[in-house]
Amino acid sequence: MSGLCGWIGHGAAATDNRQLVEKMAGALARFDASSIQSLAGGESALAVSANRESAHVYQKEGLLVAVWGQVGFKDARLAQMARAEGVAKILADGWRAKGGQACADLSGAFSLCVLDENAGEALLAIDRMGSNPLSYQVSGECLVFGSSADALNLHPLARSEIDPQGLYNYVYFHMIPGAGTVYKSQQRLLPGEYLIYRNGKAETRKYWEMQFLEDQKLPMGELKQEFLQLLHSSVREAVGTQQVGAFLSGGTDSSTIAGILGAVSGEPARTYSIGFEADGYDEMDYARIAARHFSTQHHEYYVTPDDVVAAIPQIAAVFDQPFGNASAVPAFYCARMARADGLSRILGGDGGDELFGGNERYAKQRIFSLYERIPSPLRKGVLEPLVYNFPGGQRVSLLRKARSYIEQASVPMPARLETYNLLERYGPEKVFTRDFLATADAGQPLSRLNATYGQAHAHSLINHMLALDLKFTLADNDLPKVVKACEMAGMEVAFPFLNDEMVAFSARLEPELKLKGTKLRYFFKEALRDFLPNEIITKQKHGFGLPFGVWLQDHKPLQALAADSLTDLKSRHIIRADFIDKLLGEHLDEHAGYHGTMVWVLMMLEQWYRQR
Structure with a gap:
């Protein structure tokens, strides 16, 4: 993978530091064999693994700078200077003049680091959309970072203890949302975010946020x-x-x-x-x-x-x-x-x-939102008693649909988006072992959704x-x-x-x-x-969906790999053994496409453990 890695606050000799950072960068280059550029100081080092067009480095008087990505400058004057003097050099000047807000001058997909040995400070940042990831960890007086945790974990001060919350969030979302990671001590920068490290402490701030301007009307x-x-x-x-x-x-x-x-x-x-x-x-x-x-x-x-x-x-x-x-x-x-x-x-x-x-759920949630416009006395005093208490209502198709609609429409956003969440449908207590659940907060995923939803600079439902x-x-x-x-x-x-x-x-x-x-x-x-x-x-929206559950019904090697993976996962005492047995047995027989998704999620969890 292309990317960058490094640290500040560790080491004594530039030669040793360079050897270590190039070892870390090797984890970034193992798939595409991209070239590595490295810089080293007395107690800091950085490296970029990328083609020449996407890698920019600069070092002078205790300042080490690296930028990875397809990056440019918004200001025409800065862009011209960057072409003459290099992107990393202009970023170094921006750091001296503006600190972390120098990131706002950049455009494109990038991650960057500025290591200032003289001041004992560092700057990390990623682009506005989060295209180029960057993880970090503070260990004592040292800040370690990398585009991949695989690179970061090669540093001797890195700690790689698995975070049960990260595993819980993975099963809930089928990925681990930032700023969290699968490791207790590691975090990831969020889109449009920068980190300032000084005096052994790291603080993150936003240099950009999406601002929806909803009242502009143009032809x-x-x-x-x-x-x-x-x-x-x-x-x-x-x-x-x-x-x-x-x-x-x-x-x-x-x-x-x-x-x-x-x-x-x-x-x-x-x-x-x-x-x-x-x-x-x-x-x-x-x-x-x-x-x-x-x-x-x-x-x-x-x-x-x-x-x-x-x-x-x-x-x-x-x-x-x-x-x-x-x-x-x-x-x-x-x-x-x-x-x-x-x-x-x-x-x-x-x-x-x-x-x-463009997502189908936007239209669906628009329909549910219409229920909120009905005056509460009419909803609570007339419609809901009629739908819920009508004699024999369960046998009337229209009333069953009305009840389902009201039940979903009554759930506040964004929790309503998770109505069909696989983990919620099964029930966390039926999926995870009791000991594992005691180490994780089952409410955290929804709390994270609520926080992001509530912080949006918007008034409309769609935005x-x-x-x-x-x-x-x-x-x-x-x-x-x-x-x-x-x-x-x-x-x-x-x-x-x-x-x-x-x-x-x-x-x-x-x-x-x-x-x-x-x-x-x-x-x-x-x-x-x-x-x-x-x-x-x-056309109806579709995409590159994989028919894994369908193929799992008949393809013997796929069945064997899934069964072997999930059997080994039992020994990690994260997922209940009886849930795995039921998932591979009657659940897949009931609906291969639906339950095959959870088979895939758990299989990939075990496969990740094997590749660590």
């Missing part, structure tokens, strides 16, 4: 023109000087990126799609529609159950903590195609849903949900999934929708232009109606 034609210009500039910026390709699922986001890529490059885009031989999962027809429409150089691969068996240990190894999004498998095989085609960077359409209102998804769906889940899958294939990935100007544009769209009634991403589709094929505009 549709003007918005459309600006949006199309931003699409072209953001794709052009993501391409840089490289030959690139694009993921193509056949959805609106990936199809848009593929079409714009062809337009800005002046030649047919190279596109890559994954299919499955499983009813209800294959979206290849839509990918082919988009490929024909934009005349792309299209490449396809059908993932098999044998491919899944082969990829599972590798997927577990590339993630530095448990990760349960099964779509990492098709993303890997898609990126591997692009790598075999001679490319080193691929464009992803991630972020479009979270910026422009509150978008703010929540920018954190939990995008930064904590989808971006790591794609980035790590591409890392395993030896590929870089860029996300044009997450361009800073595109994010700012989405923030000032009226809420009704994102969700108009129950029409998802209304503005996005209207703006691209003459650009995308109509079949893509009107």
